[in-house]
Structure formats: C-alpha cells, structure tokens
Amino acid sequence: xxxAIRPQPGILDIALYEGGKSHVAxxxxxxxxxxxxxxxxxxxxxxxxxxxxxxxxxxxxxxDHAGLRHAIAEVHGLDPTRVICGVGSDExxxxxxxxxxxxxxxxxxTEHGFLMYRISAxxxxxxxxxxxxxxxxxxxxxxxxxxxxxxxxxxxxxPNNPTGTMIGQADLARLAAGLPAQAILVLDGxxxxxxxGYDAGLALIEExxxxxxxxxxxxxxxxxxxxxxxxxxxxxxxxxxNRIRGPFNLSTxxxxxxxxxxxxxDHIARCRADNARWRIWLAEAxxxxxxxxxxxxxxxxxxxxxxxxxxxxxxxxxxTQGLIVRRVxxxxxxxxLRITIGDEASCxxxxxxxxxxxxxx
Numbered sequence: 001x002x003x004a005i006r007p008q009p010g011i012l013d014i015a016l017y018e019g020g021k022s023h024v025a026x027x028x029x030x031x032x033x034x035x036x037x038x039x040x041x042x043x044x045x046x047x048x049x050x051x052x053x054x055x056x057x058x059x060x061x062x063x064d065h066a067g068l069r070h071a072i073a074e075v076h077g078l079d080p081t082r083v084i085c086g087v088g089s090d091e092x093x094x095x096x097x098x099x100x101x102x103x104x105x106x107x108x109x110t111e112h113g114f115l116m117y118r119i120s121a122x123x124x125x126x127x128x129x130x131x132x133x134x135x136x137x138x139x140x141x142x143x144x145x146x147x148x149x150x151x152x153x154x155x156x157x158x159p160n161n162p163t164g165t166m167i168g169q170a171d172l173a174r175l176a177a178g179l180p181a182q183a184i185l186v187l188d189g190x191x192x193x194x195x196x197g198y199d200a201g202l203a204l205i206e207e208x209x210x211x212x213x214x215x216x217x218x219x220x221x222x223x224x225x226x227x228x229x230x231x232x233x234x235x236x237x238x239x240x241x242n243r244i245r246g247p248f249n250l251s252t253x254x255x256x257x258x259x260x261x262x263x264x265x266d267h268i269a270r271c272r273a274d275n276a277r278w279r280i281w282l283a284e285a286x287x288x289x290x291x292x293x294x295x296x297x298x299x300x301x302x303x304x305x306x307x308x309x310x311x312x313x314x315x316x317x318x319x320t321q322g323l324i325v326r327r328v329x330x331x332x333x334x335x336x337l338r339i340t341i342g343d344e345a346s347c348x349x350x351x352x353x354x355x356x357x358x359x360x361x
Contacts, residue, residue, distance in 0.1 A: 010122040033340040034326040042222035043267035049260035053253040061252040089214040089229035101126035117155040157188040164296025191298035193220040285351040308334040
C-alpha cells in the first residue's frame, strides 16, 4: 500500500477488541462463562417471533423501528419519539461519538470501563481520557476533576463491566449537575435489568437536557446473537443521532424478535431472580476459599486472586475442566477473572473447580 494512503488519526491507536473465548482446544462442549450471556436464553415468545420472521426475509425492514420503539416505551414508560434503536448498544455509543466528539475534544470514562468507549473515541479522532476508580467503583469527584472545556462525552456503565459495581442515584445526579455545559453524560445500562427498582437514569434524563441512556437486548434478554440495542435521551440529541443512523441498520428479524422479548417481562423477572440467587451463592462460595469479589449488581462476578500468575493459572485449570471464563487484563485487572453467572449446575461446577485449584496450590 502507498505510504500516502493513511487512516484518520487515532485509528491505528485502537487495540482490537477481544470478546470472551468460546472454545477450548481438545475439549468438546466446554461451558462458556466468558461473555455474560443469559444461561436461560431468550423468551419463548421471542423465539416464536424469530421463526415467524423467515416469511418476510425478502422484504426490507422498517426504517423507523416504530414497533420496537413503541414496545420499549410501553414497558419502560418512555416517550417513543425519544427512543433510538441500533446494532447493540455499541452502535448507539458510536453514534454519540460521531455526532458529538472529534478532533480536539475529550471523551471521559473510568479506568475499568467498557473497552468500546476508548475505541469509539479514537475512531473519531477524539482524545480518550481515563479516570481512576476507587476500589473498582466509579469515583464521581475524579470524573468531575477530569472534565475540561474540551469534554464532550462522559461514559459511565452502571452497573459497570467488568467490576459489577455501581453508584447510587444521588451520585449520578451530582455527576450530571457538575458536568461542563457542553458535555453529555451517557449512562450505559447494559446490565440495568439485573438491578431491582433501578431506572437506569430515566429520572435524570427527564429532569435534565444533558443525560442519555444506552441499553441492550444482549444480556438479560438473551439476544446477544441478534445484536439489538437502544438509547433514550432528550429529543434534540436523539434527533441528531437519527440523522447519522443508517435507515436499515436493523433487520425485521432483529426488530420483531426484540419486540416480543421486551413484552415478555415475566421471563425477565424469572431470569433476574435466578441470577441474583446464584450470583450471591457463587460469590459466597468463592469467598470461603479465599477468592473475594466486590458486591456485583450484574450477571457476573469479578473474582480477585493474589496476583496475575495465580489468576492465569486458575484460568488454565478451569479450561482443563471445560470451563471458560474471562481474563480481564485488558481492563487493567490482570489479577482477576470475570465469571458469568450460569444456572445452578454451572455455578456449582465453577466453585468446585476453583476450590480444587486452590487446594493444589
């Protein structure tokens, strides 16, 4: 390639995103607990909608996503005109960076925050600003101190991935109120459905003009393979995002399956309850054998080991047992392993395997 052909500044600084492993060499039917997937899968009603969609594969999908937007609005008590749908919440994050960041601007996020914040900032030539956390938990004062006249976006996952920790409504309100006038607070609610009574920032969005939420169907809804996400915010911001959204960014299959999924809240309630039960059980079981974790509000726990060597050795042992978890060195947590909460059998297998590992040390 000619030396004169170069990508935009920032692109070559992007480290490729690595998803959770799905396979272990030499082991059949390994149990994947590396990507925070719902072990119970999608709602039966969502599966039915998926199958029905085969009859319209030759037709272009809706460009306005009206059916899904109205279903989301009905379930969450929102204004459907202020809902935007995308290819996972990742695409909404991309839209926000394309629309509001760029060269000579800053995009702020916490040190253990979702890797796509840095990637999306660099992709538009913006300066990624990483802010320290306090004991793996968001530090509002540190975020506010990092903001300058160049700050355009502040991304905050709440609950956070991969730590599972979250901050409360009072801290969220203080953060939103303290941002510079030109900055938008983006509340990433990928795991919000796992927290009973949490509105994922809805009250703040209705009170203020500088807050947006992003959500996904990939986690508790069990539709990771379909890649559907959505966002909600002030009408003026959503109007801007829709101007850069591709008209056919979601297929009919994605739209109709997600609509059926969001309307089946009984399935979501069952998944939430089972996740909470086994999340607590697994965290306590590991703590008893000397593997602590912070209180998680998501569908995973972040298991902490004495050092990087022990975490990596434990991961290798788990792989020999057909168990795949997630190393998180890329999140600056090399001494930790993120473990998705599976069903009862999965949690018991993980606890037994890690106990076995600790006894061998």
